[in-house]
Every structure is written in C-alpha cells, then in structure tokens.
Amino acid sequence: MANPTEANKPPRVIVYGVGAMGATVTRLLLDKGARIVGAIGRSPAKVGRDLGDVAGLDRQVGVTVESDARQVLARGADIAVVCVGSYLETMHDHFALCLEHGVNVVTIEEEAVYPWTTAPDLAQSLDALARVNGVTLAASGAQDIFWMNLITTLLGASHHVDKVIGQCCWNVDDYGPEVATHLNIGQPREAFDQYVSEHGWPEFVARQNLEALVSRLNLTVQDIRSDVTPVLANEPVICRALGIEVQIGSLIGTIDRTVVTTQEGPVFELSMEGRVYREGENDTNRWQVQGEPNLDLINESVPYRFTTCSSLVNRIPDVIAAPPGLLSLDQMGTPSYKHGTF
Amino acid sequence: MANPTEANKPPRVIVYGVGAMGATVTRLLLDKGARIVGAIGRSPAKVGRDLGDVAGLDRQVGVTVESDARQVLARGADIAVVCVGSYLETMHDHFALCLEHGVNVVTIEEEAVYPWTTAPDLAQSLDALARVNGVTLAASGAQDIFWMNLITTLLGASHHVDKVIGQCCWNVDDYGPEVATHLNIGQPREAFDQYVSEHGWPEFVARQNLEALVSRLNLTVQDIRSDVTPVLANEPVICRALGIEVQIGSLIGTIDRTVVTTQEGPVFELSMEGRVYREGENDTNRWQVQGEPNLDLINESVPYRFTTCSSLVNRIPDVIAAPPGLLSLDQMGTPSYKHGTF
Numbered sequence: 223m224a225n226p227t228e229a230n231k232p233p234r235v236i237v238y239g240v241g242a243m244g245a246t247v248t249r250l251l252l253d254k255g256a257r258i259v260g261a262i263g264r265s266p267a268k269v270g271r272d273l274g275d276v277a278g279l280d281r282q283v284g285v286t287v288e289s290d291a292r293q294v295l296a297r298g299a300d301i302a303v304v305c306v307g308s309y310l311e312t313m314h315d316h317f318a319l320c321l322e323h324g325v326n327v328v329t330i331e332e333e334a335v336y337p338w339t340t341a342p343d344l345a346q347s348l349d350a351l352a353r354v355n356g357v358t359l360a361a362s363g364a365q366d367i368f369w370m371n372l373i374t375t376l377l378g379a380s381h382h383v384d385k386v387i388g389q390c391c392w393n394v395d396d397y398g399p400e401v402a403t404h405l406n407i408g409q410p411r412e413a414f415d416q417y418v419s420e421h422g423w424p425e426f427v428a429r430q431n432l433e434a435l436v437s438r439l440n441l442t443v444q445d446i447r448s449d450v451t452p453v454l455a456n457e458p459v460i461c462r463a464l465g466i467e468v469q470i471g472s473l474i475g476t477i478d479r480t481v482v483t484t485q486e487g488p489v490f491e492l493s494m495e496g497r498v499y500r501e502g503e504n505d506t507n508r509w510q511v512q513g514e515p516n517l518d519l520i521n522e523s524v525p526y527r528f529t530t531c532s533s534l535v536n537r538i539p540d541v542i543a544a545p546p547g548l549l550s551l552d553q554m555g556t557p558s559y560k561h562g563t564f
Numbered sequence: 565m566a567n568p569t570e571a572n573k574p575p576r577v578i579v580y581g582v583g584a585m586g587a588t589v590t591r592l593l594l595d596k597g598a599r600i601v602g603a604i605g606r607s608p609a610k611v612g613r614d615l616g617d618v619a620g621l622d623r624q625v626g627v628t629v630e631s632d633a634r635q636v637l638a639r640g641a642d643i644a645v646v647c648v649g650s651y652l653e654t655m656h657d658h659f660a661l662c663l664e665h666g667v668n669v670v671t672i673e674e675e676a677v678y679p680w681t682t683a684p685d686l687a688q689s690l691d692a693l694a695r696v697n698g699v700t701l702a703a704s705g706a707q708d709i710f711w712m713n714l715i716t717t718l719l720g721a722s723h724h725v726d727k728v729i730g731q732c733c734w735n736v737d738d739y740g741p742e743v744a745t746h747l748n749i750g751q752p753r754e755a756f757d758q759y760v761s762e763h764g765w766p767e768f769v770a771r772q773n774l775e776a777l778v779s780r781l782n783l784t785v786q787d788i789r790s791d792v793t794p795v796l797a798n799e800p801v802i803c804r805a806l807g808i809e810v811q812i813g814s815l816i817g818t819i820d821r822t823v824v825t826t827q828e829g830p831v832f833e834l835s836m837e838g839r840v841y842r843e844g845e846n847d848t849n850r851w852q853v854q855g856e857p858n859l860d861l862i863n864e865s866v867p868y869r870f871t872t873c874s875s876l877v878n879r880i881p882d883v884i885a886a887p888p889g890l891l892s893l894d895q896m897g898t899p900s901y902k903h904g905t906f
Contacts, residue, residue, distance in 0.1 A: 253723065253724070364721065366720070367717060367718065367720050368721070371717045371898075372714060372718065372861075374898070374901070375709060375713045375714050375717050375898060375899060375900075376709065376714065376863075377901035378708065378709050378713065378875060378878055378898070378899025378900050379706065379709040379710070379866075379871040379874055379875045379878075379899075380874060380901050381592055381595065381870075381873075381874040381878075382595070383901060383903065438900075439900070439901055439903060486903055487903075488903065514874075515867045515870050515871065515874070516865065517863070517865070517871075518863060518865055519862070519863055520861070520862040520863075520864065521860060521861055521862075522862065523859070523860055524721075524859070525857045528723075528856075528857050529857065529859075531723075532722060532723040532856075532857070533720060535723070536720055536721075536723075555898075556716070556717060556720070556897075556898040557717060557720030557721075558716060558717075558719065558720050558780075558781070559716070559719035559720060559722050559725060559781055561725065561782070561783060561828055561829075561830065
C-alpha cells in the first residue's frame with residue numbers, strides 16, 4: 223500500500239471464485255470487516271448477481287459477480303482470495319493475472335502448498351512474476367494448521383524423530399459432485415483399478431504437504447512414494463454429492479498415501495482418506511511421532527471444509543505483509559488467530 | 565559470539581542445576597553435540613564429581629560439578645540451562661549472575677513464562693540486566709509446546725473464539741519429594757484446607773501460561789481468577805516420591821485452575837491436575853475451543869517431565885539468536901525440532 227492513509231484500513235479483497243468455498247469465504251470476510259471490492263465467477267447463473275445473493279447470505283454486499291477477471295483486477299485490490307481449482311496447471315493463468323495486476327493471492331489451491339517439485343516451471347514462473355510485481359502468492363487452508371504447523375510445533379518437544387505418521391479423514395460429500403466423480407465414488411472396484419491403470423492417479427496434497435514439512439524441518443528429501451487404495455462400501459451408503467446410493471463393494475472413497483524418506487533419516491507418512499460419511503461421522507486428524515519420546519496429537523472433530531475457509535481468511539494479513547514471491551507453506555510464518563475485525 | 569571461528573561450532577553450555585531435570589538435560593545436550601563447559605550444583609554429594617557420574621550417565625563428561633557459580637560463569641559460555649527452582653523470587657539471583665557474565669539463559673523456571681504481573685519488579689530488573697549485557701533470558705519446557713504454541717497454532721483455524729479450555733494432568737511422582745510435599749500429598753483434606761487458609765496457595769504456572777497466551781493473541785486481560793481443588797484418594801495409592809501410602813480421603817493431588825477473561829471477549833481457562841498416578845496412567849493434554857468452529861486438540865500420551873527437558877534443549881539455538889532481554893513465552897517465536905546435532 224503506497225498510500226499511507228490506507229495503512230490502517232481493512233484490506234481490499236477480491237473474491238476470485240464464487241463456488242461453495244468462495245461463498246463461505248465471503249461470509250467470513252464480511253465478519254472480519256474486509257472491504258470486498260470485486261467478485262469473479264464464470265457460471266452464467268451467478269455472473270451479474272450480487273455477491274451476497276450468490277453466496278447465500280441474507281444481505282446484499284453491493285458487489286456484482288463479474289466474469290472478466292482482468293477488468294475486476296484492473297480496479298485494484300490488496301489481495302485476491304482464489305478458490306477455483308486444485309492443480310497449478312489449471313490455476314497458473316488465474317494466479318498470473320492477479321500477480322500482473324499487483325494483487326497478492328491467498329488460495330486453497332493445494333499444489334501451491336509446495337509446488338517446487340511437481341510443477342517446477344509453473345512455480346518458478348509465478349515466483350518470478352510475483353517478485354517483479356512486489357506481491358505474494360501463498361496457499362493456506364486446513365492443511366496449513368492440521369497437517370503442517372501443528373506437527374512442526376509438536377516436534378518442538380521431540381529429542382529425536384524416527385518416523386512421523388499422519389492419518390486424516392475428510393467427507394467427500396462436503397466438496398460437491400466434481401470431487402466425488404474425480405474419486406470414482408460409486409464405481410465398482412474393477413472400474414477403479416481399470417481407471418487407475420489407464421489414467422494413473424494424480425498425487426494428492428499429501429505429497430506437497432510432506433515436502434513442505436520436510437523442508438521446514440531443514441531435512442532433505444531422499445525418496446517420495448505415493449499410492450492410492452480404494453475404500454469400499456460394506457453396506458449401501460448414500461452419496462449426497464452425486465445423489466446416488468453406493469452399493470456394497472463399490473467405492474465410497476480413497477486413501478491417498480505418500481511416504482517421504484529423508485537423507486538424514488526421519489521418515490514421514492501421510493494418509494488422507496476421503497470418504498462418503500455415514501450419519502454422525504466427523505472429520506478427524508491423527509498424528510503419531512515415533513522417536514524419543516513417542517508423541518501423538520489428535521483432533522477428534524475437525525471441520526476441514528470450514529477450517530479451510532477460516533484458515534485462509536486468517537492468513538490474509540500475513541500474506542499481504544509477506545515478502546514478494548511464491549511462498550510455499552514452509553516459507554510462511556506460523557498461522558494465528560485474528561480476533562474481531564481486520 | 566564475537567569470534568567468527570566460533571560461528572558454526574555447537575554452543576558452549578553450562579548446566580546450572582544438576583538435579584533430576586539437569587541430569588536428563590545433560591544427556592540430551594551430549595546427544596545434540598553441545599559443548600558442556602561447566603556444571604553448577606550445590607549438594608555436597610554432587611560437587612567435585614564428574615557431571616556424567618552425577619547425571620547417571622555411563623560415561624565421564626570431563627566436566628566437574630562446582631558450587632561456585634560465579635567462578636564457572638566467569639570462564640564464559642553461550643548459554644546456561646538453568647533447572648533449579650520454580651519461582652522468580654528464589655531464582656532472580658541465579659539468573660542475574662548468568663546475565664551479568666554475558667551468558668544467555670534458558671530455564672524451566674515457570675514464572676519466567678510470563679513474569680510481568682506476578683513479579684514485575686524482578687522481571688523488569690532482569691530484563692534491563694539482560695539488555696545491558698546483550699543476552700537473553702527465556703523460559704521453555706513442556707508448556708512452551710503443549711499449553712502455548714499448539715494452542716495458538718490451532719487457533720489459526722478459528723474464525724471466532726468464545727472460550728478456550730485446557731485440561732492437563734501430570735504425575736506428581738515424576739518430580740521428587742519437594743513437589744509432593746509442597747502439594748500436601750498424603751495429608752487429610754482438613755489439613756489441606758487449613759494449610760490453604762493459613763498460608764494461601766501460590767498461583768501455579770497455569771496463570772503465567774494463560775497470560776502469555778492472551779498476550780500472544782493480542783488480547784487484553786480483564787480479570788484473572790485462580791483456585792485450587794484437592795484431589796482425594798478413593799483407594800489407597802502409593803506415592804513413590806514420598807515413599808508413603810496415601811489413605812482413602814487424603815490428598816493424591818491438586819487441580820490448579822486459572823480463568824482469564826479478556827476485554828475483547830474470549831475467555832481462557834486452564835486446569836492443571838498434578839496427581840499421584842496409579843499403574844498405567846499417562847500424562848495428558850486436552851484443549852477445547854468453543855466458537856466458530858468448535859475445535860479440539862488432544863495429546864493422549866505426553867511425557868511432560870521428559871518433554872520439559874527436550875523442549876528446553878531444542879530452544880537453545882532460538883534463545884542464543886533472540887534479541888536481548890527477558891523474553892516471555894509470547895515474545896519467543898515458534899518452537900521447532902532440531903534434527904541431529906546443533
């Protein structure tokens with residue numbers, strides 16, 4: 223902010239992506255007193271309407287959802303909160319547009335957690351673009367708290383670490399039909415195996431997360447292995463996201479697991495189970511540290527979908543204040559709670 | 565370190581206090597490759613002996629336990645690890661001696677977690693002394709991880725906090741006869757009540773801890789209330805620290821609770837139960853966050869005694885690198901694991 227009279231005012235924010243996550247983010251931004259100065263969407267059903275309507279709030283925000291991102295960004299903002307897609311390949315141009323316009327970016331895009339090895343060219347080009355324009359691109363979300371900083375903090379009590387094992391479980395029904403379809407929910411096991419053998423299976427955020435963790439601990443990756451295991455229904459289960467009943471033996475989810483070994487010795491493993499829940503199940507987070515001493519950390523009830531939005535919004539002041547560049551999660555400071563309004 | 569050839573060498577450490585905690589710290593320091601350059605004790609049974617013997621290690625360290633702290637400190641060191649007593653009143657002179665000799669201090673002394681309101685004069689005088697001598701005094705221990713930084717990190721996922729409630733349990737038998745006697749272990753309930761009404765009951769580290777937490781969150785204390793509740797045996801329990809069997813109805817521990825309200829609204833409560841354990845019980849740590857969303861964090865098995873030592877040792881590089889002064893826990897950065905040797 224060049225203008226000193228702006229210094230103590232709440233940040234000017236663009237909501238970039240007005241799907242389910244963008245809607246929750248909008249409500250949290252308004253609670254925090256952020257000045258929403260633009261909203262970008264692509265669905266014809268949303269473009270042209272007030273952001274408050276689109277986000278399902280009971281009030282108008284006075285900001286119209288627009289489809290021309292360039293036009294919205296050209297009017298200026300401190301930061302864009304980008305909730306659009308999950309991989310850097312599809313997100314690169316959206317991010318680049320923000321950075322070119324001198325607008326910081328905080329995003330739930332999972333690959334940006336640690337993009338240096340899975341999308342090195344895109345990551346380096348975005349890093350350079352951010353630096354040239356003096357702004358920052360950083361990812362946050364539930365992973366920032368539950369799969370990264372809680373663990374690095376817990377390890378502050380470790381004398382010696384042999385192995386760190388994380389297991390988390392999230393509800394596929396929280397993320398709509400695209401995610402459920404991507405996971406092959408409802409397909410028979412054979413169809414899933416066939417799909418994986420034909421198309422491969424993209425590494426999930428478990429990989430980026432562990433790489434960020436290892437980097438923060440000043441350790442050096444030796445080897446990374448990822449695999450996927452289908453989770454099959456042992457009774458018929460309703461998938462709300464797809465509006466189907468999954469039959470016994472068909473997929474209700476997958477376990478995406480990554481194991482990272484380091485040159486220095488410690489091994490890191492993270493299993494992320496995305497599954498259609500039965501009534502009464504909660505998102506969970508469990509970590510075990512094998513070493514001296516053995517340690518554990520459990521979150522019995524983690525609403526990942528909501529905390530992805532709340533963690534993202536809490537990061538806004540941090541990202542605005544951060545040095546320019548693409549900052550992977552290991553390069554960001556510790557997250558924190560911001561009480562009241564910005 | 566003025567001498568640049570010293571820059572990459574492991575820190576020169578003085579073990580100040582060679583009781584049970586100092587013994588564990590000594591072993592961890594040696595594992596981490598620290599250069600132990602002095603050891604200070606007061607018991608005639610320990611003074612004059614090799615630190616390795618005194619610490620119960622199976623090797624000599626080549627450092628003799630000395631009783632004249634001034635003489636040891638005068639030979640110079642980067643940091644003193646001070647494990648002697650629990651309140652600033654008794655610890656002030658030990659700390660002052662270190663600081664006067666230009667030696668940084670990291671300590672398990674609990675009041676130094678946040679000494680500004682319970683011992684303001686001593687805290688300010690030590691802060692000034694540290695600044696004049698260009699060194700740092702900071703407390704660490706299990707509280708640094710489990711009652712402070714894990715919580716501030718978890719709250720990074722909170723949109724709005726109403727109340728934060730911590731409950732932890734530690735084993736009185738882990739800390740020797742002085743602590744057990746101080747807690748009135750084995751006394752009938754009437755004797756405990758009588759003792760409290762005559763002598764009062766000192767606020768435990770729960771208070772300092774919550775004050776540090778509130779300060780880190782940029783909130784303002786409105787009111788602080790502490791109370792103590794005896795925990796009574798409902799069956800005979802052996803107290804190893806005192807070598808006695810506690811009878812039914814007599815004290816096996818206390819619950820020290822502090823509640824801090826803030827001007828901004830959030831309320832913080834921490835109950836610390838120090839109790840003689842039955843076979844098979846573990847130290848535990850549980851936190852609940854009431855707000856949007858509700859969150860929780862559980863450590864089912866926390867060896868507090870050991871993690872107090874390991875957290876302290878992990879903090880050594882942080883304290884050496886920190887700016888001069890007495891830094892309360894809220895003023896220190898996030899703790900971290902240091903793999904291998906310093």
